[in-house]
Amino acid sequence: MSSSESLATALARAGSPVELLRNLAFPPSTFPVQPEFTNWRTESRSWLETCALLDQSHHMxxxxxxxxxxxxxxxxxxxxxxxxxxxxxxxxxxxxxxxxxxxxxxxxxxxxxxxxxxxxxxxxxxxxxxxxxxxxxxxxxxxxDNSIVRRSGPPRLYRYELQGPTAAAIVEQATGAPAPDVKFFNMTGFTIAGKEVRGLRHGMAGQPGFELFGPWEDGEAVLAALLEAGADHGLVRVGAKAYSTTNLGSGWVPAPLPAIFGDDPLLAEYREWLPLSKVGSLGGSLDSADIADYQLTPHDIGYGKTIKFDHDFVGREALERTAQTTPSRTKVTLVWDADDVTTAVGSSYRPGPGAKYIEMPKARYATHHEDQVLKDGEQVGVSLDCGYLANERQMVSLATVDTALAQPGTEVTVIWGERPVSAKPAVEEHEQVRIRAVVAPCPYDARDTYRAR
The missing domain is CATH 3.30.70.1400 (Aminomethyltransferase beta-barrel domains)
Incomplete structure (x- = not known):
């Protein structure tokens, strides 16, 4: 397999998109920053109690x-x-x-x-x-490109995230000025350590804060100033492991499978253009030979309100046809049953093969992860991204389920593990297991607890 081989050529060789993507020997996405500065459990507390500093310079x-x-x-x-x-x-x-x-x-x-x-x-x-x-x-x-793919040199920009109750106080101390009143997803300018810094008013895991960025060569000075100011306000440096779980609380699905396998001539041209090396692997218990069963609409994962028909864009006509109908699926959080998760993890300590290994804190093992969600034995949705929330002490996943079942408290079942077992390097010989789960809001409200009965 050549790294320059096009997706179209690889599809012709494999015979189907599902066969190709389920067996790609590409590793799952990783965050090329320090995994932990202390430990990911403690670091996860920081964005609730004080302030988290996350280095986002390398992974996007x-x-x-x-x-x-x-x-x-x-x-x-x-x-x-x-x-x-x-x-x-x-x-x-x-x-x-x-x-x-x-x-x-x-x-x-x-x-x-x-x-x-x-x-x-x-x-x-x-x-x-x-x-x-x-x-x-x-x-x-x-x-x-991100720092895994980039062939030489550092990123063009540094990017630091400050999130938590004391984020504004740290910005004020680092800049020597009151924190500006900036609307969500608007930018402002700061001066930190004599460097001009852009700041995006942002939120992560339900907490307030800023995303600060500027030329890479200014990054070390700005970081040092933030750490100095943060010493008085409980600033905690957060590594890749804890950071990888923040999307689970905020409800962002990081890597839905792109719908690039249809019959439209535009997509055929795109597959000829796109190198296979840029295509991610497909994993999870969803087992269909039809790649269309893995694709999502914007409505499936909560982007319906984003769609505006005040301009022409690729896909407008198709979305207009469904604009007046109730979405068939709704994005939710699934809270996995603690006893079922414990049993699955415990199978690693008994004669095998046992359940598919559940990595902590992020359990996704393919670029695009899709597990079956069942109700009374029938598939009613797809679980898309899963991991452990240390602050809630719960295993959860982001999912899209039939709208009629999206009410918090609804009981469903997640199928964990593949059958048949794929050839991905991250997948060992294992058995599928059923894990009970309960529907909760998305974004997940940590003040409420939803547990399978």
Whole structure:
């Protein structure tokens, strides 16, 4: 298998998208930063009690797009409205395929007039790059891959996240000025350690804070100033393990399978363009030969409110056809039964093969993870991302389930493990197990507890 082989060529060889993706020997996504500074359980407390500092400089891809038609490029591809999207703002950019199924999402920063930074996992960034290269938009792009993929040198930008009750106090001490009153997903400017810093008003795991970023060469000085200011306010450096669970509390599904396998000629062209090396693996108990069964709509994972029909974009007609209907599925949190999880983990200490290994704190073992969710023996949804929330002491997953079953307290069952066992290196010989779960709100409200009876 060549790293330059196109997805189209690999599909022809494998015979089907499911067969190809379930057996890809690519490792699951990782966070290329220090795993722990103390331990991930203690670090997880910081964004609730004081303030967490998370280094986001290395694990996402940046696509810097500039030019007179840069905004038009994003408008042509995004389901979002761009009518009031001026410099100093950011938004969750969502793109779909011609049939209305999800390609992916990322955060789009409008830096200056005609200047943007699209930050996220590669799926939607590849989609935007493809359209820029094949179209006639008067714009240019520079890609800065994450630190696992980047061939040389550091990132172009440092990016530090401050989240928690004392985040504003730390910003005030580091800047020597009152924390500005900035609306959510709007940007402002700071001066820290004599360096000009951009700050995005942001929230993570339900907590207030800022995302601070600037030129890489300024990063060490800014970090030192934040750590010094944070010493008086309980600042805790958080490593990759704890950080990997924050999306579970905030309800963000990080890597839905992009809907790039349809019959539309645009998608056929895209598969010829896209290298196989940029395609992620597929894992979980969902076992269908039809790749369409793994695809999601924006409504499935809570992006319906993002869709605005005030502009033309790829997939608009398909989404318009469903705009007046009640979504068939709704995004929820599933709280896994503690006894069933304990039994599955305990099988590692008995004669095998036992249950598929459940890694802590993040249990996802493929790029795109999809487990069956059952009710009375019938599939009623898909569990998409799973892990352990140390503050709640619960194993949970983000899922999309039939809307009629989305009421908190509804009991369902998650099937954990693959059958047949795939050839992915992260998958050992194992047996499937059933884990009871209870539907809870998404984002998850940690003040309430939902447990299987």
């Amino acid at each position: 891809t940046d696509l810097f797009v500039e030019g007179p038609d840069a905004l038009q490029l994003f408008s042509d591809l995004g389901v979002n409205s761009f009518a009031a999207f001026g410099p100093g703002k950011a938004k969750q950019f969502v793109a779909v395929a011609p049939d209305g199924h999800l390609i992916g999402d990322a955060i789009l920063f409008h830096l200056e007039e005609g200047s943007f930074d699209l930050v996220g996992h590669p799926m939607v960034i590849d989609w935007v790059t493809f359209h820029l290269e094949r179209g006639d938009h008067d714009a240019t792009a520079v890609r800065d």
